[in-house]
Amino acid sequence: MAVKQKVLLLGATGETGASILNGLQESGNFDVEVLVRPASADKPSVQKLREQGLTIWPVDLDDFNGLVSAMTGTDIFISAIGPNDLLQQKKLLQAAKIAGVKRVIPCAFTTVAAPTGAMLLRDEKEEVYNAIKYLGIPYTVIDVGYWYQISFPTLPSGKVDYAQMVPVKTIHGDGAAPNILTDLRDIGRYVARIILDDRTINRYVYTAGDVLSENEIYQIAEEISGEKLEPSRVSNEDVEASVKQAKAALAESPHDNMKRIGVFVAQYEHSKYVRVDNSPRYADYLGYLNARELYPDFQPTSFRDFFAEVLAGKGRKVYS
Amino acid sequence: MAVKQKVLLLGATGETGASILNGLQESGNFDVEVLVRPASADKPSVQKLREQGLTIWPVDLDDFNGLVSAMTGTDIFISAIGPNDLLQQKKLLQAAKIAGVKRVIPCAFTTVAAPTGAMLLRDEKEEVYNAIKYLGIPYTVIDVGYWYQISFPTLPSGKVDYAQMVPVKTIHGDGAAPNILTDLRDIGRYVARIILDDRTINRYVYTAGDVLSENEIYQIAEEISGEKLEPSRVSNEDVEASVKQAKAALAESPHDNMKRIGVFVAQYEHSKYVRVDNSPRYADYLGYLNARELYPDFQPTSFRDFFAEVLAGKGRKVYS
Numbered sequence: 043m044a045v046k047q048k049v050l051l052l053g054a055t056g057e058t059g060a061s062i063l064n065g066l067q068e069s070g071n072f073d074v075e076v077l078v079r080p081a082s083a084d085k086p087s088v089q090k091l092r093e094q095g096l097t098i099w100p101v102d103l104d105d106f107n108g109l110v111s112a113m114t115g116t117d118i119f120i121s122a123i124g125p126n127d128l129l130q131q132k133k134l135l136q137a138a139k140i141a142g143v144k145r146v147i148p149c150a151f152t153t154v155a156a157p158t159g160a161m162l163l164r165d166e167k168e169e170v171y172n173a174i175k176y177l178g179i180p181y182t183v184i185d186v187g188y189w190y191q192i193s194f195p196t197l198p199s200g201k202v203d204y205a206q207m208v209p210v211k212t213i214h215g216d217g218a219a220p221n222i223l224t225d226l227r228d229i230g231r232y233v234a235r236i237i238l239d240d241r242t243i244n245r246y247v248y249t250a251g252d253v254l255s256e257n258e259i260y261q262i263a264e265e266i267s268g269e270k271l272e273p274s275r276v277s278n279e280d281v282e283a284s285v286k287q288a289k290a291a292l293a294e295s296p297h298d299n300m301k302r303i304g305v306f307v308a309q310y311e312h313s314k315y316v317r318v319d320n321s322p323r324y325a326d327y328l329g330y331l332n333a334r335e336l337y338p339d340f341q342p343t344s345f346r347d348f349f350a351e352v353l354a355g356k357g358r359k360v361y362s
Numbered sequence: 363m364a365v366k367q368k369v370l371l372l373g374a375t376g377e378t379g380a381s382i383l384n385g386l387q388e389s390g391n392f393d394v395e396v397l398v399r400p401a402s403a404d405k406p407s408v409q410k411l412r413e414q415g416l417t418i419w420p421v422d423l424d425d426f427n428g429l430v431s432a433m434t435g436t437d438i439f440i441s442a443i444g445p446n447d448l449l450q451q452k453k454l455l456q457a458a459k460i461a462g463v464k465r466v467i468p469c470a471f472t473t474v475a476a477p478t479g480a481m482l483l484r485d486e487k488e489e490v491y492n493a494i495k496y497l498g499i500p501y502t503v504i505d506v507g508y509w510y511q512i513s514f515p516t517l518p519s520g521k522v523d524y525a526q527m528v529p530v531k532t533i534h535g536d537g538a539a540p541n542i543l544t545d546l547r548d549i550g551r552y553v554a555r556i557i558l559d560d561r562t563i564n565r566y567v568y569t570a571g572d573v574l575s576e577n578e579i580y581q582i583a584e585e586i587s588g589e590k591l592e593p594s595r596v597s598n599e600d601v602e603a604s605v606k607q608a609k610a611a612l613a614e615s616p617h618d619n620m621k622r623i624g625v626f627v628a629q630y631e632h633s634k635y636v637r638v639d640n641s642p643r644y645a646d647y648l649g650y651l652n653a654r655e656l657y658p659d660f661q662p663t664s665f666r667d668f669f670a671e672v673l674a675g676k677g678r679k680v681y682s
Contacts, residue, residue, distance in 0.1 A: 172478040
C-alpha cells in the first residue's frame with residue numbers, strides 16, 4: 043500500500059480550499075492537516091473540520107517558528123489564501139523551505155492571465171511565484187479559469203436566481219472570446235491528481251471542464267432552459283472604462299478591500315474578454331500544461347451538465 | 363534554397379551584439395540589418411558595418427513610427443542593448459508587435475538567476491520579459507552564463523594580463539559552485555541555431571561551453587600554464603557585505619551608472635557563488651532548455667582550449 047502524502051492546507055474553509063479538501067479526501071491518497079489563523083480556530087466552519095477528525099494547526103501567519111513547526115513532516119503545502127492576503131504567503135514559503143516541504147502549491151486557482159500588468163490580483167500572485175523561485179523550492183502553479191458557478195446567465199423566469207451570487211445578463215464585445223472554465227467542485231479533484239504527478243513539478247498547469255465563449259454559454263442556457271435570453275452588450279471600451287474607474291476608486295482609498303475587489307472584478311472582465319488571456323492559446327504561450335491532456339481518464343463536469351443541475355434546483359450560491 | 367530570415371539586430375557594436383552578428387553571418391541563414399541610435403550612426407564601429415554592406419537603420423528608440431518602419435518585414439528582432447538601457451526595450455517590443463515580427467529575442471545573454479530579488483540587472487530584464495508576455499508576442503530568452511573572457515585567473519608570470527579586463531585572483535566560498543560559462547565568440551553561433559529552432563519558441567534557453575567551479579578553473583589554469591596559483595579567499599559574508607555596500611552607494615547616487623555597475627558586479631558574485639543560481643540545476647528548475655542538448659553536433663570552445671589560446675597570446679581584452 044502506498045504511503046499517504048501529508049498535505050498541509052491553508053484556507054480550507056474558503057470556496058476553493060473546501061473543494062481542495064474534498065478532492066484530497068475523496069482520493070484517499072492524502073493525510074490532510076489544516077492551517078488556520080488563531081482568530082479563526084473556534085469558528086463553526088473550523089470546528090466542523092475538527093469534528094471530522096482533521097488535525098488543525100492554529101498558527102499566526104507572522105509566527106515563523108510556529109509555521110515551521112506546522113510544516114515539519116509535510117510533503118505538500120497548499121495555499122488557498124484569500125485574495126487580499128496573497129503577500130502573506132511569503133513568510134509561509136520561507137517556512138516551507140526551512141521545514142523541507144517537498145512541493146508548495148501557492149494560491150493561484152484563478153484565470154490564466156499575463157504575469158504582470160493585466161490584473162492587480164495576478165501581479166501579486168506573480169510576486170509570490172517569484173518569491174518561490176528565489177527560494178528555489180519545488181512548486182506547482184494550478185490555475186482553473188473562471189468557475190461555472192459564477193459564469194451562467196440569469197434566466198427571465200428567475201429559476202436560477204437562487205444560485206447566483208450576482209446576476210449575469212451581459213455579453214462582452216462580440217461574445218466570442220474563449221474562456222477556460224472549471225466547476226468549483228472539480229478543482230479539488232484535479233488538485234489531487236496534479237500534486238502527485240512528477241510531470242507538474244515546477245510547472246504551471248490549468249484545469250478546464252469546458253472552454254466556452256459567452257455566446258456558447260448563452261446558447262447552452264437557452265437550449266436547456268427553453269427560455270429566450272436577451273443579454274445586453276458591453277463594448278470593449280466600456281470594459282476599459284470600468285477598469286479605469288475602479289482603479290481611480292482604489293487610488294482614493296488604497297486600503298479599502300472592497301475597492302480592491304472592485305478592481306479585481308473589472309480587470310477579470312478586461313483580461314477574459316478584451317485581452318482573451320484566459321484561453322488555451324494564451325495558456326500554451328505562457329507554457330502551461332493542460333490538465334485535460336495530463337489526465338484523459340478524468341471526466342470533469344461539463345458546463346451543460348452543471349447548468350442542468352442548477353436548473354433542477356441542485357445548485358448552490360457561492361460565498362453564502 | 364531556403365529563404366533567408368530577416369534579422370534586425372540592436373547593439374551590433376557591443377561585445378555580445380558583435381558575437382551575434384558574426385554568428386549570424388557565419389551561418390549564412392540570415393539577412394541581417396542593424397538598428398542604431400542616430401547619435402551612433404556615424405561612429406567608426408557603425409561605419410565599419412556599413413562598409414560590410416549591412417543596412418543600417420538609425421532610429422531614435424523613442425521614435426515609435428521609426429521603429430515600426432525598421433521592424434516591418436523583420437522575421438526576428440534581437441536586442442543586445444546595454445545593461446543601463448534595458449527598459450528602453452519596452453517601446454521596441456510594442457513596435458515589434460505592430461510590425462508583426464515573428465520572434466523577439468530580448469536582451470538576456472547573461473547568467474541564469476532568480477527572476478527577481480537576486481540581481482538588479484535581472485530584475486529589469488524580468489520587467490522586459492513580462493512586457494513581452496503582456497503583448498503575447500513569440501520570444502526566446504537566451505542566457506549564456508558568464509563569459510570565459512572574464513572568468514580566467516591572473517597568472518603570477520603576468521602572461522595573461524594583456525587579455526584581462528580586471529585581475530582575477532580570488533575564490534569565493536569553498537570554490538565549488540558550478541557555473542555555466544560560454545566563450546563570448548560562441549554566443550552568436552548558438553544564437554544562429556536557437557532562433558531558427560521551433561523548440562525554443564516562447565522558451566528560455568541557456569548555452570554553455572563548459573560548466574566549471576572556480577576550483578576547476580584554477581586547476582585547469584595551473585595545469586596549462588605550469589604556474590602555481592595562490593588565490594585569496596572571499597567568504598560568503600564578504601560577498602554579502604560587498605552587495606550591501608554597493609547598494610548603499612547606488613542609493614546615494616541613484617542615477618550614477620558606475621554605481622549601478624558596482625551593484626551588478628557585486629550581485630553577480632553573490633548570485634553565482636553564494637546562491638549558485640548560474641548552474642544547470644537551477645536553470646532546469648526555472649524551466650530552461652539546455653542548448654548543449656538541443657544541438658549535440660555543435661562543439662563549443664572548451665574553457666581549456668580557450669585558456670590555452672590566451673596563454674599563447676591569441677586572447678583579446680573585452681570592452682577595449
